[in-house]
Amino acid sequence: MESQAGTSLAGFTRLSREELPVSVGGDVRRLEAYVVDANFLEFFGIVLEAGSASGALARPNTAVLSKDTASRLFGVEDVIGRTFETNGQLVEVTGLIEHQQSSHLSPNLLISSSTDTTKLAAADSTSMSGEFFVHTYVRASEGASDLLKSSLGTLPGASFMPSPQAEALAPELELMPVADIHLNGMPAGELNQGGSKVLVAAIAAVGTVILLVACFNYSIMVAAESERRITEIGVRKAFGADARQIVSDFVKRGAIVTGSAICAALLLIILSAPLLSSQFGQQLTPSWPVDFIVILAVPAIALTISGWTLLASNAGAVNTKPVDAIRGETKRRGAFWRNAAAAMQFAVSIVLIVVTMVMSDQVRLARDETINTGDDDVLIVDGMGAPFPAASTYTLANIMKETPGVSAVSMSEIVPTDFSTTLIGIASPSTGRPEPIGVAANAVDSGFFATYGIQTIGGQVFRPGTEGGGANEIVLTSSAASTLGYENVDAVGKSVSMASADGLVPFTIIGVTADIPMKSIIGNTEPLAFTKLGERARYLSVRFGAAARADVVAALESAWPTLSEIPLDYFFLRERLAELYRPLDQAFRFFLGLAGTALAIAAFGVFGTATFAAERRQKEMGIRKALGASRWNVSTELLRMLTRPLSIGAVLAVPAAFIVSQWWLTGFAQRISLSPWPFLIAIVAAGAVGVFSMSLQTFRMAMTDPATVLRREQ
Structure with a gap:
């Protein structure tokens, strides 16, 4: 396809994620499969470890496996030509690939889209109704976005919703650059949960601040060193050394220290890469030239800042007159910057501690409290739809209800953590919304609300025995009622119209419930409408007490073979929620490491400040002790220097931490409320680290014999 401007569409390939029963030697298991077009491997440049990419998926009933999947199914990796059975058909393995770690795709099992038992093949060969996601990847030349948008209707699957639903909901296919998927996510049907631009920016910002603080600390340590060498500098200047020679000596020493630190940092990066890869499930391998430019930019920045701090820190010693230097006298300068550096370190440490504690509480909320099941867990059985016998679904539900420890059983089309989306069009003329609005829907039975602890705000939920027929009734979540223009309980008893193949059908709102995150609490709350379950359900959910887990599993595994093959x-x-929010938990642990790093750097900075102060005030402390001051008096006098930077750091950190935490929490549909405790704990922790670091130097000063100090020439 060519445009007038010469832009072109080079081709496309499609992917449909489906769960298929896979049987090898009588061992049957359900696996997630990517049903893909024949050109999928070549389109993405995926190299096969065995087989030919050009023809591996060209024929029906062919598949490509990852090495891990091949080992799981066959016990060996030499699987070319072997077969497995799915939905009554034999499928031949024609290729083998490595697991793709650094990708939003997880192609462990690829099946040709021409295999007629797949949904994608059914959609291609018939006017299949129903809902499933097909991801279409299009390659285009530079500047072809407008042409792509105008050409979406020519791609397979563009007309995926029959009238009048399509007229009511006005569905659209959206474009997203592949490079943007990981950090931006997809509106619906996301293959894998991606990353976060906010988190990446936050890590970069925190890393930059830590680097600056480390440079300030280095300048303080260098200034303390120059104070100790002031007599040496005076003697050298008296014997003819000029400022350039002295500065050159300091720069050489600094270059050795900074260069050693950079080498150690690069070595640490290389050694920690495998650990980080295992923690985040991604292969962290630098790519040329972008990553190497970034890696080299950090040492360049560090060298520049360190050089500047070296010169600034030694300026006082270099510019001191030889006679003053020999006497040990130098200008007392830089107190403001030293206090500012210490205050900044405390502020950064406090902010990171607060944010880390907030993240910990939010992770706990997401994992344990977003679904209101208390201490209970829910076992969810997938695959209850066709060809599973509909009557057997109710038989299994009754068996599970009688199992000891089970408190509720339900059937539904969607369950929490399932990223499926079914849209229905609902019109609400009474609130000035005569045109249908797209709302996510879930067909459920009467037990669904008790199973997942969904609180009723107003009205009632579906009554037992009304599934599959009866009056046209609907239950809305609070956000769905708000979307349709109602104020929660005001919606009860109102009539709305739902778009269907027969036009707009009237329904009565019988109840309003609290919101429940069917996908994830990351992002906005999804308005949801509950409709009555028909004859079939995809999921059976069993709520049980934690102590009854073994009995529930045993009952299920005993009953299942008698009902279906x-x-x-x-x-x-709970396990699915833990997996869903694993990236959030990883981010928490990463920030925990950053907070620990910041505290360690702050401790070194405070120790450097104490060393600097001790060098300058050692005669004063010696005189105090000679006049009768106790060791405690000397220690507290030095520790008082910590009060001002800690107070300033706390004053700066508390509002900053509050703003950052609130901003981060706005990205969640359900979130914790901030309390004073994280702020108080952070201030106490930072202060304790500061006192401990400074006490090391003050204790040494307090234990020094005053006569020894007063005999020194400097």
Whole structure:
């Protein structure tokens, strides 16, 4: 396809994520498969470890496996030509690939889209109704975005919703550059949970601040060193050394220290890469030239700042007259910058501690409290839809209800942590919304609300026995009621119209419930409408007490073979929530490391400040002790220097930490409320680290014999 401007569409490939039963030697398991077009491997440049990429998926009933999947299914990696069974058909393995770690795709099992038992093949061959996501990747020349947008209707699957639903909901296919998927996410049907631009920017900002603080600390240590060498500098100047020679000596020493630090840092990066890769599940390998430019930029910045701090810190000693230097007298300058550096270190440490504690509480909320099941867990059975017998679904539900420890059982089309989306169009003429609005929907039975602890705000939920028929009733979440123009309980009893193949059908709102995150609490709250379950459900959910887990699993695994030959597939809600919010937990642990690093740097900075102060005030402290001051008096006098920077740091950090925490929490549909405790704990922790670091130097000063100090020439 060519445009007048010469831009072109070079081609496209498609991907449909489906769960398929896979049988090898009678061992049946359900696996996530990517049903893809024949050109998928070549389109993305995926290299096969075995087989040919050009023809691996060209024929129906062919598949490509990752090495891990091949080992799981067959026990060996030499699997070319072997077969497995899915949905009654034999599929031949024609290729083998490495696991793609640094990708938003996880192609462990690729099946040709021409395999007629897949949803994608069914959609291509018929006017299939129903909902599933097909990801279409399009390669285009430079500047072809406008052409792509105008050409979406020509791609397979563009007309995916029959009228009048399409007219009511006005569905659109959206474009997103592949490079943007990881940090921006997709509006719906996301293959894997991506990263966060906010988190990346926050890490970069914190790293930059820590680097600046470290440079300030270095300048303080250098200034203390120059104070100790003031007599040496005076003697050298008296014997003819000029300022350039003295500065050159300081720069050489600084270059050795800074260069050694940079080499140690690069070595640490290389050694820690495998650990970070295992922690984040990504292969962290630098790419040329971008990553190397960034890696080299950090030492360049460090060298520049360190050079400046070296010159600034030694300016007083270099400019001191030889006679004053020999006497040990130098200008007392830089107190403001030393206090400012210490205050900045405390502020950064306090902010990081607060943010880390807030992240910890938010992770706990996301993992344990977003679904209101208390101490109970929920076992969720997947695959209850066709070809599983509909009558057997209710039989299994009754068996699970009678299992000891089970408090509720329900059936539904969607469950929490399932990223499926079903849209319905709802019109609400009584609130001035005569045109249907797209709202996410979930078909559920009467037990769904008790199973997942969904609180009723007004009205009632579906009554037992009303599934599959009866009056046209609907239950809305609070945000769905608000979307349609109602104030929660005001919606109860109102009539709305739902778009269907037969036009607009009237429904009565019988209840309003609290919001429940069916996908994730990251992002905005999704308005949700509950409709009555028909004859079939995809999921069976069983809520049980923690002590009954073994009995519930045993009952399920015992009953299942008597009802169906389809492989059993189930998971636990708490485990799925932990997996869903694993990136958030990883971010928390990463910030915990940053907070520890900042505290360590602050401790070194305070120790440097104490060393500097001790060098300058050692005669004063000696005189105080000679006049009768106790060791405690000397120690407290030096420790008082810590009060001002700590107070200033706390004053700066508290509002900054509050703003940063609130800003971060706005990215969640459900979030914790900030309390004073993280701020108080952070201030106390930073102060304790500061006191401990400074006490090391003050203790040494307090233990020094005053006669020894007063006999020194400097």
